[in-house]
Amino acid sequence: MSFQQGLSGLSAAATNLEVIANNISNANTIGAKSSRAEFSDLYAEAAGGQRSAGIGSSLAAVTQDHTQGSISTTGRNLDLAINGDGYFQIQVSNQESGQEATKTTLYTRNGQFKTDRDGWIVTNDGARLLGFGADETGAIRKGQLQELKIPDARLAQKQTEEITLSVNLDGSDKKKSVANFNQNDGNSFNYSASVKVFDEAGQSVEVSTFYKKVDVNTWSVYVTANGQNVPSNNLDINADGSPKLDGNGNPVLLPTPVAHPRPISTIRFDSADGAQPPKEVIEVVPNTVPPTWQVKPGESASELSRLSIAGPFLKHALNTADVAAKGLTYNFANITLNLSGASQQAGDYTISKLEQNGYGVGSLSGFSFDERGVLTAKYTNGQDRPTGQLAIASFRNPQGLQSVGGNAWKETQAVGSKVMDVPGTGNLGDIVAGAVEESNVDLTAELVNLITAQRTYQANAQSIKTQDQVTQTFLNMR
Numbered sequence: 001m002s003f004q005q006g007l008s009g010l011s012a013a014a015t016n017l018e019v020i021a022n023n024i025s026n027a028n029t030i031g032a033k034s035s036r037a038e039f040s041d042l043y044a045e046a047a048g049g050q051r052s053a054g055i056g057s058s059l060a061a062v063t064q065d066h067t068q069g070s071i072s073t074t075g076r077n078l079d080l081a082i083n084g085d086g087y088f089q090i091q092v093s094n095q096e097s098g099q100e101a102t103k104t105t106l107y108t109r110n111g112q113f114k115t116d117r118d119g120w121i122v123t124n125d126g127a128r129l130l131g132f133g134a135d136e137t138g139a140i141r142k143g144q145l146q147e148l149k150i151p152d153a154r155l156a157q158k159q160t161e162e163i164t165l166s167v168n169l170d171g172s173d174k175k176k177s178v179a180n181f182n183q184n185d186g187n188s189f190n191y192s193a194s195v196k197v198f199d200e201a202g203q204s205v206e207v208s209t210f211y212k213k214v215d216v217n218t219w220s221v222y223v224t225a226n227g228q229n230v231p232s233n234n235l236d237i238n239a240d241g242s243p244k245l246d247g248n249g250n251p252v253l254l255p256t257p258v259a260h261p262r263p264i265s266t267i268r269f270d271s272a273d274g275a276q277p278p279k280e281v282i283e284v285v286p287n288t289v290p291p292t293w294q295v296k297p298g299e300s301a302s303e304l305s306r307l308s309i310a311g312p313f314l315k316h317a318l319n320t321a322d323v324a325a326k327g328l329t330y331n332f333a334n335i336t337l338n339l340s341g342a343s344q345q346a347g348d349y350t351i352s353k354l355e356q357n358g359y360g361v362g363s364l365s366g367f368s369f370d371e372r373g374v375l376t377a378k379y380t381n382g383q384d385r386p387t388g389q390l391a392i393a394s395f396r397n398p399q400g401l402q403s404v405g406g407n408a409w410k411e412t413q414a415v416g417s418k419v420m421d422v423p424g425t426g427n428l429g430d431i432v433a434g435a436v437e438e439s440n441v442d443l444t445a446e447l448v449n450l451i452t453a454q455r456t457y458q459a460n461a462q463s464i465k466t467q468d469q470v471t472q473t474f475l476n477m478r
Contacts, residue, residue, distance in 0.1 A: 003467055008056025009460030012039050015059050016453045023441045024450070031110030031407045032439040033064045034446075066398040069109075069440035071432055077368050078121065080111035081437040084429020086392035089420075090127035090408065091147060105130070107393060110407035111436050119150040125406045131373065131390045132422070138386040140374070142422070151377045151387040153364040157202025160358030163195060165209065166341025168350045171269075175213050181222050181263070183210060189222065191349045197335065198358035209337070212263075214238075217344065220263035223337070269344040359383055369433040373423040392428055394419045 019037040026032040040060040071081045082088070087107035094102045106127060113121050113129055121129040128147040134140050169191065178188035194208040210222040238244055244252040341353055362379030369375055373390030395401065400414030411418070423431045 003464055005054065005056040006460050006464035006467065008042065008058065009463065010457065012037075012057045012059060013453055013457035013460055015062075017450070017457065019062055020446055020450050020453055023446050024443065027439055027441040027443045027446070029110075029407065029439050030112055030436045031069075031108060032441065033066055033069075033109070034439070034441040035062050035064045037062050063399055064401075064403070065440060067440055069438040071435050072438050073435045075434050077366070077434060078113045078115070079434055079436050080113060080369060080390075081432040081435040082109060082111070082392060082423070082429045083432050084427075086394045086423065086428045087409070089130040089145070089391060089393055090123055091130055092125075092127045104410070106404065106408040106410050107401065108406075108408045109437055115150055121148045121150065123406070123408075127406075127408070129390070131375070131388050133388050134386050140386060140389045140422075145391055146388075148375060148388045148390070150367060150375075151364065151385070155362040155364075155377075155379045155381065155383060155385065157198060157200075157361045158358050159200045160197035160335055160356045162336040162338055162357050163197065163207065164338040164341070164353060164355045165193060165195075166351070166353035167191070167193065167211070167339075167343070168347060168352070169211055169213075169219055169342065169344045170347060170349055171217070171344040172346045173213055173349075175215075181210065181212060181220075183208070183222070183224055183227070188212065190219075193351055193354055195354055195356050197356050198360050202360040204360060214266070217269040218266060219269075219344075220266045221337075221339075222263050267339065267342065369431055371424060371430040371432070373431045389422050390431060391420055392423055394428055 016037045016039075019035050023034045026034075038060045039057045041057050042055045044055050068082075068084070071083060080088070087109060088111060090106050090108055092104045092106055094104060108123070110123070113123060116122050116126070123129075130145045131148045132140050132142050132144075133146050133148075173190055176187050176190060178185055180188060182188045183192075189210040189212040191211045192208055194206055196204050197207050198204055205225050206227075208224045210224070212220045212222065214220050246252055359381045362381030362383055364377055365380050366378045367375060367387075368378070369390070373392070374386050375388045375390075377385050377387050379385070395411075395418055396416030397414060400412050400416065401409035402412050404410050419426065419428070421428055423429060
């Protein structure tokens with residue numbers, strides 16, 4: 001007789017109990033995966049080709065179940081869960097005494113991330129989250145992985161380069177009684193609109209546009225900045241405020257600038273269809289001091305839609321003494337007033353679009369991830385700026401991943417092919433922000449398995465006891 005079978009059974013049952021106990025202990029561990037012990041039987045080849053009764057069992061493998069656990073919402077912006085296939089990639093720095101630090105990439109389903117004192121997004125063990133970076137415009141640069149970081153707390157200003165304005169001017173409206181434009185006299189213009197723009201230093205300027213009907217299908221456009229007329233120029237005008245043209249259709253210029261307000265442009269609509277962009281535009285020529293003017297024929301809507309304001313434009317409205325006295329140090333390069341959406345149809349005056357592309361200095365007010373893993377910073381100036389994007393990995397054989405503790409695995413040759421891309425690409429899962437993936441351990445099933453493993457252990461112990469009694473009986477024979 002042999003005790004081999006009972007001993008191997010005890011060893012197998014003890015290992016099974018260890019695996020079950022480990023599952024139970026990690027039932028509340030975020031991102032943890034349950035394991036199971038898998039066994040195989042043992043046989044010894046007997047002489048003459050006959051098989052013996054068997055010599056017990058052995059541990060074949062301890063495998064992990066990589067199926068997804070339940071997703072639980074937390075509301076915390078750095079808690080992330082992957083809904084579907086894939087693993088977060090994290091990077092650990094290994095510093096050995098007297099040697100340069102090396103970095104190892106690990107994989108995890110635990111999305112409980114935090115920030116360290118330098119703004120890096122890290123795990124509880126200090127491993128940094130990996131992804132793709134973004135350039136200054138917010139465009140994601142796919143390619144080289146990098147450690148993701150919460151952006152700086154300050155977003156630099158951007159000077160306004162274009163004002164886009166879509167208005168409908170009532171074609172049935174009449175000309176105003178006051179010939180010379182005066183922003184404070186509603187009888188000298190028909191309509192107005194205002195927008196805040198920003199100079200090179202991020203200072204804000206209130207820019208207002210005024211529309212005055214000067215003839216059938218013809219409107220003069222005036223612009224003020226912080227209440228000052230823009231620009232003061234040497235364009236000669238008629239009594240109704242429209243530009244004077246010579247016999248060739250060119251604007252008539254005075255030898256010197258004049259003090260009274262000038263229109264920034266005059267737009268003429270095609271009488272056949274006032275809903276189309278302006279047929280003709282008389283606009284200021286940029287970068288000329290004092291500004292000069294030119295007529296643009298109706299060659300294309302794109303040419304007719306762009307009106308340039310030469311700058312720094314406040315200095316065209318005020319003399320040097322006024323600028324110094326009032327502290328008007330605004331500094332602008334050319335600004336484009338885009339009137340491509342202007343129309344002239346009978347009906348109420350409406351503004352369907354009024355936008356500008358500048359902003360002042362902003363401070364970081366928050367950040368968030370979306371379902372594609374894009375990290376977006378939010379600033380107090382109303383700007384949102386993508387600053388990075390998660391890169392998650394998937395493996396042909398997840399069983400080939402080796403557990404290293406800390407809710408992480410490392411890659412081995414057994415994983416086969418690896419796919420890495422942003423969330424939502426191909427078979428890769430989406431990101432659920434403000435949520436975590438719970439352990440996939442079924443606690444009820446594990447408790448039942450625990451009872452079964454206990455009975456198995458007791459049964460194997462009983463087989464050893466029985467063999468011991470049989471042996472004792474044999475030794476007591478006389």
